[in-house]
């Protein structure tokens with residue numbers, strides 16, 4: 001009988017981690033629906049990016065208020081997770097504070113966890129106020145209603161509850177140690193751990209009997225660890241996936257100058273063929289292209305994007321820093337780079353579910369990313385200024401998706417705005433976007 | 449200004465069996481737009497003054513393809529690029545200077561993988577190097593002590609990380625350099641990039657250039673300094689829209705230097 005809690009704990013752990021692993025598998029499958037792209041060059045620079053931007057939160061603190069609070073919550077998250085290790089070991093073996101043999105260092109650890117737990121709690125409350133009371137524009141945009149808004153708040157509630165449980169657990173534990181309860185108090189009667197925060201909560205429990213304290217401590221302990229397992233599984237459905245994906249996301253981010261857009265290789269092949277006077281226009285296409293359809297230019301759906309762009313969409317924290325820097329968005333246009341990322345993720349999820357429901361193959365559902373999720377009006381409003389790319393705290397490149405979709409609209413659909421088509425015809429005919437004769441290009445020299 | 453400009457073409461150089469130190473890539477705006485032509489000439493005058501051995505392509509130059517590429521027309525872009533690269537490589541060009549950040553970005557970053565490898569610099573970088581090498585001297589002249597704010601062109605700043613060359617030049621002019629709320633990495637676009645110059649804006653509540661002009665007006669400048677012919681147009685229109693054209697000028701840094709030196 002006495003092993004029942006241990007067994008229940010192990011089952012909960014296996015279920016929690018197992019479900020999470022299943023979701024990770026699905027996540028990887030979906031990301032791999034994207035086209036291939038090689039981003040394995042210059043590894044030192046990639047590690048450096050990851051260390052600076054993901055680990056070091058370098059871009060977060062460019063906005064000091066939210067940045068610094070975020071750093072606290074982030075540090076708290078990482079540091080308190082060390083405590084989770086002890087919780088897991090205690091849970092499996094039925095021990096109590098297994099690491100307490102570390103003595104003074106243990107006191108230091110627990111003390112630090114407590115301080116961080118309190119700081120995280122305060123930080124999260126401030127975040128909640130910023131999101132719900134302060135009317136901050138980037139949290140009020142049209143893409144931030146219903147689920148995205150709820151998601152953001154749920155995470156904050158989650159963290160408040162988890163931190164609250166952690167401190168309650170410690171306070172009850174401390175009170176039990178003071179009362180010399182079996183299993184809790186050390187043989188020497190010395191208090192294990194330091195409780196700089198929960199020592200102020202403990203007095204609230206003074207009048208309680210040992211048995212009710214044990215129930216309270218156990219309840220807080222169980223809810224805390226089960227909460228963490230639920231949270232782990234909530235990630236996949238939430239913008240909170242960024243706590244994991246920010247790392248690969250920054251590692252695989254573009255290293256080239258922001259202004260350098262890719263040159264489409266399939267186009268290069270055709271252009272070279274057209275320019276080559278010796279090319280035989282009736283020659284059979286080279287081996288590797290002999291079968292299947294010719295490559296589609298640009299992107300009309302998520303499968304046409306590359307896997308880094310799809311990973312970007314899962315990593316997006318929906319913070320809206322990109323959108324608040326976007327010149328189009330600032331001047332009231334529909335375009336929001338954050339929405340580009342959110343739509344890409346939503347579409348990818350739908351495609352993923354379609355594949356799950358159809359035994360591993362995607363059955364066309366009459367929808368696509370272009371038009372059904374992202375409208376042409378949004379795409380044409382972009383000035384390609386890179387402000388969104390620069391602003392993103394985790395190295396997401398919304399502009400690259402906009403560009404792929406423009407390529408599709410122009411090269412596959414010929415659906416560019418008329419004025420743009422005129423400019424392009426001019427470039428084609430006379431080498432300038434305006435209707436001037438190329439022969440007159442040097443006229444400025446002699447004009448006055 | 450009485451002296452006529454000396455602007456030889458590559459064809460002329462070739463005929464003499466010589467090659468210039470640098471090719472001046474004028475660009476479409478610089479060749480055809482009335483406002484931008486003034487920048488082109490100002491820059492050419494400075495090059496003449498500093499005795500820089502340069503040439504232009506003249507009628508052999510064609511659009512780099514930047515607007516086509518940003519619009520999504522990769523075919524047209526690559527056709528333009530490959531044609532231009534053929535001309536440039538035919539003349540064995542090593543170094544290119546241009547007063548247009550869009551040409552600069554495209555030539556520098558997007559031509560290499562299509563076979564065009566050149567040392568490409570923006571005219572503010574080139575002018576800075578002339579000063580550093582002592583080939584050109586500038587003094588504040590009429591801009592001394594004036595309040596100047598520099599509008600970072602997206603394709604010079606964020607896109608290629610060039611923030612200091614234009615500012616160094618302004619400092620040389622002894623101006624009082626004031627920064628806008630949004631500058632350098634956080635600079636706000638003028639609204640022309642990404643082929644927006646060649647189409648009507650999407651519906652919204654304001655034009656981007658007006659938003660940017662308002663940011664510039666906040667710092668009460670005498671001159672808004674620009675480094676891009678398109679930004680120049682956008683900011684000039686913005687200033688006109690705000691009816692401030694009598695008190696605030698929009699000038700390219702090359703024009704400012706030429707004017708300070710009374711060229």
Ligand code: SF4
Nearest residue numbers: 326382383385386388
């Ligand atoms: S690149 Fe496009 S989407 Fe990104 S900030 Fe600039 S205008 Fe907005």
Ligand code: SF4
Nearest residue numbers: 316317319320322392
């Ligand atoms: S793309 Fe980056 S900046 Fe934009 S909302 Fe997502 S995480 Fe934030």
